[in-house]
Amino acid sequence: MLTEFGKIFIFFLLGIGLVAAGLVTAWLLRPARPYPEKRATYECGEEPIGSPWVRLNVRFYIIALIFLIFDVEVVFLFPWALVYRNLGLFGLFEMVVFLGILFVGYAYVWAKGDLSWDKPTPQIPTLHSRVHFSEGDLQTPSEQRR
Amino acid sequence: MVTETILQQLVLFVPELILTGTFCLILLTGAFTKLRDYGTSTLTLIGSIAAFISVLPTIGVQKSLFAGMIAIDSFAVFFKLFSLVCLIGITLFSLHAGELKLVRTRSAEYYALLVAMTLGMFLMASATHLLMMVLAMELTSLSAYVLAGYTKEAADSSEASLKYILYGAVASGLLLYGISILYGLTGSLHYTTINHVLAVEPLSRVPLALVFVLLLVGFGFKISAVPFHSWTPDVYEGAPITITTFLSVASKAAGFAMLIRFFKLVCVNPVASVEAGYSIPLLPIDWQLLLAVLAVLTMTVGNLVALWQENLKRLLAYSSIAHAGYMLIGVVSFTDKGIASVLVYLVVYLFMNMGAFLVVMVVANKTGSEDIRTYRGLGSRSPFLAIAMTVFLISLTGIPPTAGFIGKLYLFAAALDAQWYWLAFLGVLNSVLALYYYVRIIRNMFLRESESAVPNISLTSGEVLLLGALLVPTLVFGIFFSPIVEIAQKSIVMLGVP
Amino acid sequence: MIVDVLTWLQQPGLSHFLIVSAIVFALGLYAILTRKNAIMVLMGIELILNAANINFLAFSRYSTHSLDGHIVALFVIILAAAEVAIGLAIVLNIVQNFNTANVDEIDRLKE
Numbered sequence: 001m002l003t004e005f006g007k008i009f010i011f012f013l014l015g016i017g018l019v020a021a022g023l024v025t026a027w028l029l030r031p032a033r034p035y036p037e038k039r040a041t042y043e044c045g046e047e048p049i050g051s052p053w054v055r056l057n058v059r060f061y062i063i064a065l066i067f068l069i070f071d072v073e074v075v076f077l078f079p080w081a082l083v084y085r086n087l088g089l090f091g092l093f094e095m096v097v098f099l100g101i102l103f104v105g106y107a108y109v110w111a112k113g114d115l116s117w118d119k120p121t122p123q124i125p126t127l128h129s130r131v132h133f134s135e136g137d138l139q140t141p142s143e144q145r146r
Numbered sequence: 147m148v149t150e151t152i153l154q155q156l157v158l159f160v161p162e163l164i165l166t167g168t169f170c171l172i173l174l175t176g177a178f179t180k181l182r183d184y185g186t187s188t189l190t191l192i193g194s195i196a197a198f199i200s201v202l203p204t205i206g207v208q209k210s211l212f213a214g215m216i217a218i219d220s221f222a223v224f225f226k227l228f229s230l231v232c233l234i235g236i237t238l239f240s241l242h243a244g245e246l247k248l249v250r251t252r253s254a255e256y257y258a259l260l261v262a263m264t265l266g267m268f269l270m271a272s273a274t275h276l277l278m279m280v281l282a283m284e285l286t287s288l289s290a291y292v293l294a295g296y297t298k299e300a301a302d303s304s305e306a307s308l309k310y311i312l313y314g315a316v317a318s319g320l321l322l323y324g325i326s327i328l329y330g331l332t333g334s335l336h337y338t339t340i341n342h343v344l345a346v347e348p349l350s351r352v353p354l355a356l357v358f359v360l361l362l363v364g365f366g367f368k369i370s371a372v373p374f375h376s377w378t379p380d381v382y383e384g385a386p387i388t389i390t391t392f393l394s395v396a397s398k399a400a401g402f403a404m405l406i407r408f409f410k411l412v413c414v415n416p417v418a419s420v421e422a423g424y425s426i427p428l429l430p431i432d433w434q435l436l437l438a439v440l441a442v443l444t445m446t447v448g449n450l451v452a453l454w455q456e457n458l459k460r461l462l463a464y465s466s467i468a469h470a471g472y473m474l475i476g477v478v479s480f481t482d483k484g485i486a487s488v489l490v491y492l493v494v495y496l497f498m499n500m501g502a503f504l505v506v507m508v509v510a511n512k513t514g515s516e517d518i519r520t521y522r523g524l525g526s527r528s529p530f531l532a533i534a535m536t537v538f539l540i541s542l543t544g545i546p547p548t549a550g551f552i553g554k555l556y557l558f559a560a561a562l563d564a565q566w567y568w569l570a571f572l573g574v575l576n577s578v579l580a581l582y583y584y585v586r587i588i589r590n591m592f593l594r595e596s597e598s599a600v601p602n603i604s605l606t607s608g609e610v611l612l613l614g615a616l617l618v619p620t621l622v623f624g625i626f627f628s629p630i631v632e633i634a635q636k637s638i639v640m641l642g643v644p
Numbered sequence: 645m646i647v648d649v650l651t652w653l654q655q656p657g658l659s660h661f662l663i664v665s666a667i668v669f670a671l672g673l674y675a676i677l678t679r680k681n682a683i684m685v686l687m688g689i690e691l692i693l694n695a696a697n698i699n700f701l702a703f704s705r706y707s708t709h710s711l712d713g714h715i716v717a718l719f720v721i722i723l724a725a726a727e728v729a730i731g732l733a734i735v736l737n738i739v740q741n742f743n744t745a746n747v748d749e750i751d752r753l754k755e
Contacts, residue, residue: 006654061736065729072725075718090153104170108254111177277716284723291730301741305750307734312685312747315727316676319692322720323669326699330662333708335716380753 059117066109073102155211158218160200161226165265168193169258176254183241183253190237190257194264198230208641214336216272217641224489224637225271225403228496232396233264235500235612239388242609244511245297246386256296260392263289267400274411274641276325276335279404280318283368286400287314290393294385306384313377317367324360327353337411338642345416358433362440365408368401369470372443379451382463387510390459391503394466399492406477406485409433410640438478438569445471445576452583458506459516461583462499465542468580469495475573476557479564482638487556489634494553494623498541501616504609505535512603521587523596528603532591534613539584541620544577549623556631661702669695682738682745686731693724 041048080087080095087094109115156163172189175181201223209218216222237260240246246256266286273279291314295307329335331353332343343349366374382390413433448468455461473495476488506516508531513520525532541550554577561570605613623630653660672691679685697717704713739745 003654003656005656009653058736061732065732068725069729072722075721079715079718101166101170104173108173108177277712277719281719281723284726288726288730291734295734295737298737299741302752304734304737304741305752308682308738308747308750309753311727311731311734312682315686315689315731316692318723318727319672319689319696322696323692323699326665326696326703326716329700329713329716330703330707333703333710335712384753 062114066114070102070106152212155209158204158207158209158211161197161204162265162268164193164197164200165261165268168197169261169265172254172258172261176252176258183246183250186254186257187237187241190261191234193261194230194233194237197264198227198234201226201230208639210274210641214338215275215278216269217274218272219641220637220639221403221407222268222272224633225399226268228399228492229264229267229271229396232392232399232496232500233260235496235616236260236388236392236396238608238612239391239500239504239507242511242606242612243386243388243507245300246388248299249297252296256293259289259293259296263293263392263397267396267403270400271403271407273404274337274407276328276337276340279408280322280325283321283364283404284318286397287318287368290314290389290397293389294381294393296389297386300384302384303386304384306381309377309384310381313374314367317364317374320360321364324357324364327360328357331357337408341412341414341416344412358436361408362436365401365405366440369398369405369474370467371440371470371474372447372467375444375447375467378467379460379463382466383457383460387459387503387507390463391500391507394463394503395496395499398466398470399496402473402477402488402492406488407640409477409480410485411642434478434480437474438566441471441474441478441569442572443471444468444474445573446579449576449579449583452580455583456518457516458518458521458587461518461587462502462506465580465583466499468576469499469542471576472554472557472573475561475566475569478569479560479566481560481564482635483556483563484560485638486631486634487553487560489637490556490627490630491553493630493634494541494549494620497616497619497623498538498548498550501534501538501613501620502542504612504616505531505538508605508609508613509603518587518590520596521590522594523591524603525592527596528605530610530613531603531605534617535591536588537617537620539588541624543581543584545581547621547624549620549627552624552627552631658702658706661698661706665695665698665702668692668698680746680748682735682747683732685747686728686735689731690724690728693720693727696720 076098077095080091084091168189171193172186175186175189179185204218205223206220207218208220210216211218237257240256246253249256263286266282266284266289269278269282270286273282291307291311294310295304297303298307325335328340331349332340334340334343363374365371367377370378382394385393445468448464448466448471452461452464452468455464469491473488473491476484476491478484479487509520509524510516521535524535537548541548544550544554554573558570558573561567561573668691672688672695675688675691676685679688697720700713700717700720702713704710735745738750742750744750
């Protein structure tokens with residue numbers, strides 16, 4: 001007598017078995033002749049430059065955190081939606097209050113600019129030197145002649 | 147109808163609603179107006195005073211709200227008023243705090259989180275359902291994690307918040323796991339139902355012991371009892387000093403409220419207690435002895451490590467660990483007298499500990515250091531500050547005629563009354579031990595000359611007023627203590643306790 | 645023997661879930677105690693919270709037959725999300741200040 005979980009368990013075993021069988025057969029049959037070009041990372045035919053472990057912009061991280069919070073709160077909406085008919089107007093009001101408090105947080109995040117993407121601000125190079133320059137020192141010879 | 151009763155019960159929930167409203171209002175103000183520090187702190191003060199006034203009508207009410215989630219009773223009201231007094235005090239402290247001046251632009255977050263913490267403490271004190279308890283504890287803790295790292299540009303502060311959240315999250319995870327097993331064993335999350343099942347059904351001891359150990363981790367973390375205290379010194383040292391003060395007083399008090407209510411409601415033998423007229427502990431495991439061992443460890447480790455601290459903030463952190471140990475003595479004795487003595491001690495502790503931290507803050511504002519060496523010669527440079535600090539330290543030691551003496555007296559008397567002689571003895575011994583490091587500070591202030599030329603510390607009128615407001619009760623309650631004792635005795639009335 | 649195990653596996657009951665939950669709990673505790681990276685420690689904490697969740701759901705399905713456990717599980721999910729969001733924000737701040745997320749290297753506050 002198989003329960004539903006028993007069936008899932010058999011599927012599970014079958015899945016593992018099939019994948020393993022495929023891999024093992026391929027491993028037994030395939031020739032193994034590696035050379036550097038073959039082992040290189042495939043990047044559309046280009047030669048790979050640098051490490052693939054680049055640092056992502058920290059902005060992604062912050063947006064993800066904010067998303068995480070507002071995303072998970074949806075968990076409360078599902079059970080509420082299921083019994084919405086029984087709760088009536090009171091239930092609606094309660095959820096409005098709940099979402100209202102959430103939106104206060106959202107408004108704060110928005111107003112503080114945590115949702116806006118960093119725009120690169122071009123930095124104009126300036127010269128910080130203790131040596132005192134007079135106006136003429138910084139001109140090129142051709143400019144001086146003029 | 148369910149909704150109608152909820153609406154009717156909301157009347158008793160007004161203080162919490164006011165705090166929630168204040169929280170939202172402060173955030174919106176911070177986001178959309180140009181109001182900075184003074185604006186948001188004024189809002190906080192208005193909100194907390196409004197909440198204070200709205201708590202007053204619930205004095206004497208005994209009612210269970212929202213299907214047994216929280217209880218409104220004298221015990222909860224006491225802790226609500228207590229945490230509001232702390233909130234008002236800390237808000238006033240914050241206006242004078244030097245380290246916060248650097249981050250004025252984010253002051254809305256600071257005050258909003260302080261209010262959120264207070265809301266969490268309200269619910270911690272009144273929760274009668276394990277889910278409510280956990281959520282309240284998390285509300286307090288999560289706000290505190292952020293606040294500990296509020297001056298986030300300072301490396302110390304961010305390290306404090308990391309350590310706090312790692313320890314805190316592990317503690318709450320273990321607590322939740324314990325609760326899940328307790329739920330499985332008893333089939334309920336309501337304190338009273340759990341108590342009933344524990345009293346009636348024969349449950350196997352091993353899982354129950356596991357549950358109690360896991361729950362103690364959670365509670366122990368909140369009141370920073372040894373061996374769950376290792377976060378305390380680092381967090382107290384690294385966090386902004388206003389937050390340190392709030393954590394050491396209000397957060398600890400709320401932890402005790404939660405602990406006492408849980409043990410009073412869950413671990414009491416209901417039938418025998420009604421017959422005897424006082425609470426008789428239910429003993430699936432000897433949790434009283436467990437708590438007693440915890441109390442002794444907490445006092446002794448706190449005091450011993452405090453002996454060789456050079457940083458005053460860190461020293462006061464260890465001293466606050468030791469004080470949690472003293473208060474645990476009252477919880478262990480478990481009689482009405484014992485619980486009342488904890489409440490008396492908390493009131494006294496509020497004034498003396500906040501006072502000591504205020505002095506450290508004022509000195510750190512002017513000299514930029516919390517090292518004990520900066521206090522050398524403070525007696526001649528700034529006599530008022532030094533004398534105030536001396537009074538607070540004497541009170542923390544527990545020497546008459548200060549309020550600290552009364553607090554300790556009641557605690558030890560309650561322990562003797564409940565026949566915990568060795569516990570009371572060790573408590574007294576520890577107080578003597580504590581004398582050494584408190585006196586060391588006093589000696590530095592009056593008997594040592596400062597090595598380098600240090601500027602005189604001049605106090606602003608606000609600082610003098612605040613110091614005075616903490617100094618007067620510390621002295622007055624040492625002599626005229628019957629009012630707080632009476633209030634404490636009235637405040638131990640708990641819903642559902644015989 | 646094998647037949648016994650197979651029949652046991654085929655009839656999932658409370659003990660199956662409790663065992664899974666205990667394993668998840670132990671893995672979480674192991675991660676917390678051995679990992680040095682703060683983010684890994686946070687992951688361990690998530691495992692512990694999820695172990696508690698499995699317990700709540702299993703008990704409410706098999707032993708108490710009430711909805712309490714399901715509701716607690718919902719709240720614990722939110723709790724875990726909030727905790728992890730704050731935890732990651734704090735780790736972000738730590739990395740900016742210390743240039744590492746290794747818990748052992750962050751020890752300015754030691755006597």
